[in-house]
Amino acid sequence: MLQSKLFYKTTKEISEEEKSINAQLLVRAGFVDKLMAGVYSFLPLGLRVLEKIKKVIREEMNAIGGQEILMPALTPKENWMKTGRWDTIDVLFKMEGSGGKEYALGSTHEEIVTPLVKKMVNSYKDLPVAVYQIQDKFRDEPRAKSGLLRGREFSMKDLYSFHADETDLDSYYEKAKGAYLKVFRRLGLDALVVLASGGTFSKYSHEFQVLTESGEDMIFYCEKCRYAQNKEIAEYGAGDKCPKCDGKMLEGKAIEVGNIFKLKTKFSEAFDLNFLDKEGKKKLAVMGCYGIGPSRVMGAIVEVSHDERGIIWPAEVAPFDVHLIALFGKDEGKNKKIEKEAEGLLESLQKAGFEVLYDDREEVSAGVKFGESDLFGIPLRLVISEKTLEKSSVEIKERAEQRVELVKFNKVEKFLKK
Numbered sequence: 001m002l003q004s005k006l007f008y009k010t011t012k013e014i015s016e017e018e019k020s021i022n023a024q025l026l027v028r029a030g031f032v033d034k035l036m037a038g039v040y041s042f043l044p045l046g047l048r049v050l051e052k053i054k055k056v057i058r059e060e061m062n063a064i065g066g067q068e069i070l071m072p073a074l075t076p077k078e079n080w081m082k083t084g085r086w087d088t089i090d091v092l093f094k095m096e097g098s099g100g101k102e103y104a105l106g107s108t109h110e111e112i113v114t115p116l117v118k119k120m121v122n123s124y125k126d127l128p129v130a131v132y133q134i135q136d137k138f139r140d141e142p143r144a145k146s147g148l149l150r151g152r153e154f155s156m157k158d159l160y161s162f163h164a165d166e167t168d169l170d171s172y173y174e175k176a177k178g179a180y181l182k183v184f185r186r187l188g189l190d191a192l193v194v195l196a197s198g199g200t201f202s203k204y205s206h207e208f209q210v211l212t213e214s215g216e217d218m219i220f221y222c223e224k225c226r227y228a229q230n231k232e233i234a235e236y237g238a239g240d241k242c243p244k245c246d247g248k249m250l251e252g253k254a255i256e257v258g259n260i261f262k263l264k265t266k267f268s269e270a271f272d273l274n275f276l277d278k279e280g281k282k283k284l285a286v287m288g289c290y291g292i293g294p295s296r297v298m299g300a301i302v303e304v305s306h307d308e309r310g311i312i313w314p315a316e317v318a319p320f321d322v323h324l325i326a327l328f329g330k331d332e333g334k335n336k337k338i339e340k341e342a343e344g345l346l347e348s349l350q351k352a353g354f355e356v357l358y359d360d361r362e363e364v365s366a367g368v369k370f371g372e373s374d375l376f377g378i379p380l381r382l383v384i385s386e387k388t389l390e391k392s393s394v395e396i397k398e399r400a401e402q403r404v405e406l407v408k409f410n411k412v413e414k415f416l417k418k
């Protein structure tokens, strides 16, 4: 990708009301654009990151037997009336269409997925089922001041599982928990598994929480064995002995990046999702649901991984692997050579499978180019200039490191691979 053609604009100043670090850096770097509080456009750089986060999530959901579907975001009132949630979900966006027909924009999809799965399930042989989607959800959040952490329209991966009995749900739930930990590890997030209230369905649910000052949740966690509880339900306090080991419970702020629930039969009852068991008896299917917010995850990564100069993306979600920068001088002849070497390197790196953003702009100063590169947070920066050309080399620097290395043109690919 040529930076001269890239649809973006970096800015130094952004609106006063944008207080959160993730929004400030993502807006300044031209990854997202704010339309209104809690609603953002994803620009090419930001979209690449979001899609990579979704890719990791997809791979891990597919690995536990999840099948991807896509349900509508526009949903009929009747379905929400069946579960009573038309009146109890306070953040539900409701609207009226022609003929007085009422709708909600999906804030979660139990009301849609349960009647859908009912159409496919007759006997125990049709179970278990696990389907998921990645889609924008809508919630009329009262406070939407934390950038991507709390959107009114935001991306969610929601998986729903359906089982013949609770034992099967329990074992799938544990598998999903493992898959979630893999997702967050791959995304470079150190997520704690936190015991939380189960909503109306079950005594407990599990949240995946990332410790950071910008978090809106308070949790207690053991410094030694990482056992953790959300403060809202906690049976323990800061300084108490850990209930699982001889460690001590600490208190901290955290961002909830995922949440898994055992829904049991709450929704299968409402939609009469039943099946015939081995003995030919009618039974209600047992459900679980599993959510991750890819856009919140993107914000969370920025919150925990940045410095005073900009974002530092973990390799797996960085918009590009390599930021190749050509620094042009006053000498036309040398500039031609710089351009030729840079284009050759771009081609060979792309052939070798690297995703490269090439800063090919001629009228832009080295200071501006380096400033933008640090703001973008691409893991590796490669610079070709008059100075490096003399040594048939490029300067290579990792975003998070100070050290710069000179590497010969013909050794670059090998160097990057290791």
Ligand code: ATP
Residues within 6 Å of the ligand: 108, 139, 141, 148, 149, 150, 151, 152, 154, 155, 156, 256, 257, 258, 259, 291, 292, 293, 294, 295, 296, 297
């Ligand atoms: P919170 O308590 O932070 O409002 P929640 O518990 O209501 O979140 P869930 O219904 O469990 O959220 O949604 C599943 C996941 O979707 C969350 O773990 C989070 O990653 C993401 N998510 C929820 N609400 C938002 C939001 N307003 N903006 C961005 N992501 C969100």
Ligand code: MG
Residues within 6 Å of the ligand: 207, 256, 258, 259
């Ligand atoms: Mg939650």
